[in-house]
Amino acid sequence: xxxxxxxxxxxxxxxxxxxxxxxxxxxxxxxxxxxxxxxxxxxxxxxxxxxxxxxxxxxxxxxxxxxxxxxxxxxxxxxxxxxxxxxxxxxxxxxxxxxxxxxxxxxxxxxxxxxxxxxxxxxxxxxxxxxxxxxxxxxxxxxxxxxxxxxxxxxxxxxxxxxxxxxxxxxxxxxxxxxxxxxxxxxxxxxxxxxxxxxxxxxxxxxxxxxxxxxxxxxxxxxxxxxxxxxxxxxxxxxxxxxxxxxxxxxxxxxxxxxxxxxxxxxxxxxxxxxxxxxxxxxxxxxxxxxxxxxxxxxxxxxxxxxxxxxxxxxxxxxxxxxxxxxxxxxxxxxxxxxxxxxxxxxxxxxxxxxxxxxxxxxxxxxxxxxxxxxxxxxxxxxxxxxxxxxxxxxxxxxxxxxxxxxxxxxxxxxxxxxxxxxxxxxxxxxxxxxxxxxxxxxxxxxxxxxxxxxxxxxxxxxxxxxxxxxxxxxxxxxxxxxxxxxxxxxxxxxxxxxxxxxxxxxxxxxxxxxxxxxxxxxxxxxxxxxxxxxxxxxxxxxxxxxxxxxxxxxxxxxxxxxxxxxxxxxxxxxxxxxxxxxxxxxxxxxxxxxxxxxxxxxxxxxxxxxxxxxxxxxxxxxxxxxxxxxxxxxxxxxxxxx
Numbered sequence: 001x002x003x004x005x006x007x008x009x010x011x012x013x014x015x016x017x018x019x020x021x022x023x024x025x026x027x028x029x030x031x032x033x034x035x036x037x038x039x040x041x042x043x044x045x046x047x048x049x050x051x052x053x054x055x056x057x058x059x060x061x062x063x064x065x066x067x068x069x070x071x072x073x074x075x076x077x078x079x080x081x082x083x084x085x086x087x088x089x090x091x092x093x094x095x096x097x098x099x100x101x102x103x104x105x106x107x108x109x110x111x112x113x114x115x116x117x118x119x120x121x122x123x124x125x126x127x128x129x130x131x132x133x134x135x136x137x138x139x140x141x142x143x144x145x146x147x148x149x150x151x152x153x154x155x156x157x158x159x160x161x162x163x164x165x166x167x168x169x170x171x172x173x174x175x176x177x178x179x180x181x182x183x184x185x186x187x188x189x190x191x192x193x194x195x196x197x198x199x200x201x202x203x204x205x206x207x208x209x210x211x212x213x214x215x216x217x218x219x220x221x222x223x224x225x226x227x228x229x230x231x232x233x234x235x236x237x238x239x240x241x242x243x244x245x246x247x248x249x250x251x252x253x254x255x256x257x258x259x260x261x262x263x264x265x266x267x268x269x270x271x272x273x274x275x276x277x278x279x280x281x282x283x284x285x286x287x288x289x290x291x292x293x294x295x296x297x298x299x300x301x302x303x304x305x306x307x308x309x310x311x312x313x314x315x316x317x318x319x320x321x322x323x324x325x326x327x328x329x330x331x332x333x334x335x336x337x338x339x340x341x342x343x344x345x346x347x348x349x350x351x352x353x354x355x356x357x358x359x360x361x362x363x364x365x366x367x368x369x370x371x372x373x374x375x376x377x378x379x380x381x382x383x384x385x386x387x388x389x390x391x392x393x394x395x396x397x398x399x400x401x402x403x404x405x406x407x408x409x410x411x412x413x414x415x416x417x418x419x420x421x422x423x424x425x426x427x428x429x430x431x432x433x434x435x436x437x438x439x440x441x442x443x444x445x446x447x448x449x450x451x452x453x454x455x456x457x458x459x460x461x462x463x464x465x466x467x468x469x470x471x472x473x474x475x476x477x478x479x480x481x482x483x484x485x486x487x488x489x490x491x492x493x494x495x496x497x498x499x500x501x502x503x504x505x506x507x508x509x510x511x512x513x514x515x516x517x518x519x520x521x522x523x524x525x526x527x528x529x530x531x532x533x534x535x536x537x538x539x540x541x542x543x544x545x546x547x548x549x550x551x552x553x554x555x556x557x558x559x560x561x562x563x564x565x566x567x568x569x570x571x572x573x574x575x576x577x578x579x580x581x582x583x584x585x586x587x588x589x590x591x592x593x594x595x596x597x598x599x600x601x602x603x604x605x606x607x608x609x610x611x612x613x614x615x616x617x618x619x620x621x622x623x624x625x626x627x628x629x630x631x632x633x634x635x636x637x638x639x640x641x642x643x
Contacts, residue, residue, distance in 0.1 A: 026266040026308060028060040030091065030278055038094065039132070044139035049097045053278070057091040057148060060084045061262050065308045070370065070509075071258040072330050073168035085256070089149035089163040089263050092116075095279050096142065103142030105461065106271050106281035108314075110264065110292035111147055111161045113337060114154035117289045118145065121446055122453055137450060141457065144279050148267040150260035150295065151329075151336050153195035163263055167253040168332070172199055175333045176248035178214075181239040182435075182559045188239060190247050192335040193231040199250040201228040206249035208233060213564055214244055215500055242560020251333070258330035261304045264295075268314060269307040283315040283460060286376075290423065290568075291336070293322030294344060295329065301348075302330060303370025316377040316460040320449070321423055323382055323392025324349040339567050346507035347514040349396035350407055351378070357402050358518050361511040366410075378413045379456055379466075381449065383421035384533060384551015385568055387472075387524045388482070391502035395479060395523035398471055403521025406473050416452060417471040417525065417536030418445040420549035422570025428630065429637055430572050436553030437494060437562070441570030443549050444630070447623045448537050448613075455617055467617045470537045472525040478535035482522040487531045487550075488588045493573060494554045496524075499565065525551075530589050531573070537618045540609040540631050544602065546592055546638050547574040574638050592639060599635055599643045606631040 032055035041049045062084055063074045077085045096102040109118040118138060119125040125134030138145060147161050154162035177192035198206065208226050209218035226235045233247050268284045270277050288296040296319045299305065305313050325344035329336045338344075347356045353367035366375050386394035398407050398415055409415060426440035433439050458464035472479035483497050501522035507514035525533040531548040542549060553569035555561045576582035576591040596602040610627050613619035619627065 026059050026061055026262070027270040027274065027277075028058045028086070030057050031055045032278070037097075038139075039136075044133075044136040047096050047101045047103075047139055047142045050094055050139055051097050053091075053093040053095070055091050056088050057263075057267060058086070058088045059263060059266055060086055061259065061266075062308060067303065067306060067308050067310070068262060070302050070330070071256065071262065072332055073171075073254065073256050074258070076168035076171070077166040077256045077259075078169065085166060085259070087163065087165045087259050087263065089267075090147075090161040091149075091267070092147040092161060093279055094139075094145040096139075096144070099279070101142065102144055103457075103461070104282040105143055105457070106146050106268070106279065106284045107138065107143040108146045108148070108264065108268055108284055108286045110286060110288035110295050111149070111151070112289060112292045114149070114151060114157075114160035114162050116147055116161070117292065118287055121289065122450055124446065137453075141454075143285075144281060146267065146271065146279075148263060150264050152255045152257050152260065153337055155194065163260055165255050165257065165259045167255050169253055171254060171332070172250055172252040173254075173333065174205070174248050175251045175254075176246060177335055177338065178244055178246045180244050180561065181241050183241055184238045186236055186238050187232055187234040190231045190233060192338045193247065194337070195255065196251040196333065197230060198228055199252050201230075201249070203250055207247075208235070209246045210240070211244050211246075213500075213561070215503070216244065218246065240560065241558075242555060242562070242564065254332050255334075257334035257336065260295075260329055260336075261299050261302060264299065265304045265307055265313050269311065272313070273307075273311060284313065285316045285318070285456065285460060286314045287318045287320070288322070289320040290322065291327065293319040294325050294327040295336075297322055297365065298326035298329060300371055300376070301326065301365045301368070303368075303374070305371065305374040305376060312374045312376070314376045316456055318379045318381070318453070318456060320381045321383060321386055322380070323386035323389075323394035324396040325392045344391045344505055345393045345396065345502070345520060346505045346516070347401060347510060349393070349401060350398065351413060352407060352410055354401055354407075356510075356514075358515045359510065359512040361514070363510060375410075375412050377456070377460055379416065379452055380413070381416045381418060381452065382471075383418045383423055383445065384525060384570060385421075385423040386551075388496060388499070388550075388552040389423070389565060389568065391505065391520070393502060393520045393522075395472070396521065399474065399479070399521070399523065401521075403523050404474070406475050406479075409469060414466055415469045415471045416448070417533075418448055419525070419533040419536030419538045420542035421445045422551060422553075423568035426570075426572070428634075433556060435556055435559065436566045436569045436571065437492075437556055438550075438553050438571035438573055440553065441549050441551075441572045443539060443541055443570075443572075445539070447620070447627055448539065448618055450623060451613075451618050451620045454620065470535065470618075472533070472535035474523075476535075478526050479523050480526045482524050484526075485524055486527050486529065488529055490531070490548070490573060490588065491586055493571070494562075496550075496552050498563075499552075530575075537613075538609075539613070539619075540606040540627060541634065543609040544605040544631070545575070546634055547572055548589065577639055577642075599632075599639070602635055603628070603632060
């Protein structure tokens, strides 16, 4: 079980003001193992050529410093001769060979399960080979890009970026995690528990339960019916696809997982403030996507945006597809690898201080004693998945905790809803449905994200006001209860209106631990009669549609649990090509031929929609041609090239 830490709240708050004045930068040393030219020394616009440095970074953390007191079990970690806690992490740096040609900003890419993200996202890179750097947007803009390990349970593999943290000694307790099988196998590895070895695999205290859905009533499976080997559980009768299993067992000496926050903080502070740092920057922008977006929300909430000398760390943050959720990291027996489908959102939800109607607590995710004096500029970007997909509850970053009123966003914050998208864009042309009942959603929102990166850069460096927030609101009825969404009755498409709400997770830093288990408001973007979301930043594929795009997709019948959503997927449901096809399938949506008299008419609408996005700064002019071509290819795909 995770250790309650109510008594740490007062300690952490009081000690912030008493942090030792002699504490210094917490990076003890850096060892570089390799230094290589990027893209064979090719120049990236005016910035010129880049090089990549790979090595290790070593930290020495002061457990007596007030900024570190919030780290769970830090007091139980081994200490060196000076009373400090040591750890190390993988480090990679992508930097201009001529530092004077850079833009003076370090972009810290918070790795996702040990993987880099910003190159495949912003640079449109493939990850390997000739397209490893994509079109080089980040390099042409002059960024120094930083990666540092923060997650203790990343599997050691070539290229993985991970951290080694000490353990909290002398503790034996129960660890637990859920899993949903996709096939009737007899054995499965529970990935969330990969870092925890059972103290006694045969213990009668180890348990396995099964239920229908995340909120179902669990039934205990008799202990003699299953066995445990490491984090692999074997059930000879076979697991039932689509049902939710929970495994728990005794383990000892948990890692001090919250030190991952300190590693990211101290790396950024080292770059920003240490005169002898390997690279330097005037400002630091943090980018996190999905798991690492939730990391950044937690990082800010816990007060890690100030270093041990109470200096601000990140000047700007882009927390992408994280919804209102945080990450299970700063807890005993943390499971940061988990998707956070139903257990990642706890009060406070929004950044501004509010009163919780359930517990009476008064707090904000950024308006609290740890964080309020060190607020960065923030972009929150989300898709329909983060509104529909269980516990991410994205609407709560811009509504009151009871979900009844819109909030006024603080001046340092912008919220952008990427309409008609899923968590991560699927391939185009779309593949046949496999995990979901429908084809996966291919709407490529990264073209919007590239424009928002440029907007954030200008806001952070030059004070240029970014494009207005675009998200669904209660006041104009573009945000509604899930049961009131106007999604049409399309043949062979399940309705999302019957989905249950998720529940709050625990937060031991607030009253009553934030009332875990309380149902969360279930608010989602409203749609038009075609099932297309009305609010948000809408690419031409959404403004001038050839298909319905959603932020949800029910599990394929081959995987079981067909009344549940498949994690992180949206749906792509093409319109009928002709009136005859529509009548044959009884599809309520007008056909493509009924909507657009010709390919030329369709393309003219696409070009106008794209030009408006460029004018409003939600799309880069350099990307307009690509977006328009994608629309043309889409037309040809669905109409067999018809004019």
